[in-house]
Amino acid sequence: MYSSKISGLGRYVPDNIVTNDDLSKMMDTNDAWIQERTGIKERRWVKRGSDDTTATMGVKAANIAIERAGINKDDIDFIVFATLSPDYYFPGPGVQVQKELDIKTVGALDVRNQCSGFVYALSVADNYIKTGMYKHILVIGSELHSHGLDKTTRGRGVSVIFGDGAGAAVVSREEDTSKGILSTHLHSQGEFAEELVVKAPGMGTRWVTDIISENDPNDESYFPYMNGQFVFKNAVVRFSEVIMEGLEKNKLSVSDINMLIPHQANLRIAQFIQRKFKLEDDQVFNNIQKYGNTTAASIPIALTEAWEEGKINKGDLVILAAFGSGFTWGSVIIRW
The missing domain is CATH 3.40.47.10 (Thiolase/Chalcone synthase)
Structure with a gap:
């Protein structure tokens, strides 16, 4: 291996x-x-x-x-x-x-x-x-x-x-x-798929011929829908769980974290997790203020920016964690 x-x-x-x-x-x-x-x-x-x-x-x-x-x-x-x-x-x-x-x-x-x-x-x-x-x-x-x-x-x-x-x-x-990606942890909960969703175009909901023939200005199925409060409540729970899952798998504790890079969904979620784990400002990297939520791009953009700014160094324990539509969530535990 x-x-x-x-x-x-x-x-x-x-x-x-x-x-x-x-x-x-x-x-x-x-x-x-x-x-x-x-x-x-x-x-x-x-x-x-x-x-x-x-x-x-x-x-x-x-x-x-x-x-x-x-x-x-x-x-x-x-x-x-x-x-x-x-x-x-x-x-x-x-x-x-x-x-x-x-x-x-x-x-x-x-x-x-x-x-x-x-x-x-x-x-x-x-x-x-x-x-x-x-x-x-x-x-x-x-x-x-x-x-x-x-x-x-x-x-x-x-x-x-x-x-x-x-x-x-x-x-x-x-x-x-002993270096690099120590472990990854993935989860999903499909019962909440429609709490954060774009329904169209999708073969399961509408016939393509119907979509082409219609011109309904009130059709919202092509735009993202989000049950914001419900997503927030689930996110803060799952973020915490999957971070702890990764730490426990590698016999590590919260005090070992050098840098946490959460998916940039909402600054309030990241701040909630930071307070829960009692992490200092220099242990959590956020750039949603400048870029918004870039979904699958948010962690690699933030990870790259943190590394470019010298906030990640050799030997650091770096944790990546994400939660979103699906619901799906996961974490990556890295010894840099």
């Missing part, structure tokens, strides 16, 4: 900054209302006409991660791409990355686990490497939410939260099993 380690990190966000004040011109909202409920001050949205897509943003983040890993793109053995907003209904963006990076014909896998997508994708990469199947796996989380949001007062409870961007990691083989 081998261990796996994150050998390179990269991130990309669009140039276009959308502030809370900008949103107040589109819908009945204001900066104070948004910050009080989410902690978000601004987010990045891809401008209409831009060349940025979910796949191309992922490629930009991936190029940085590959360079930082000190390898050549042809050293990549496999690609795992996590997103809820692919460029096409099918195929998924993994194969687009293979094409755009001009990588040899390695396998490409797409993960559709929304907010916990990157954690699930890391778990896949970790286990492929630990079994000796691959040596270097490119893992990407990328999202383009802004083109699919209801930017009216009707949709403000959700649309103010989400942003666009991408993050990437190269996961590589490590001979020393």
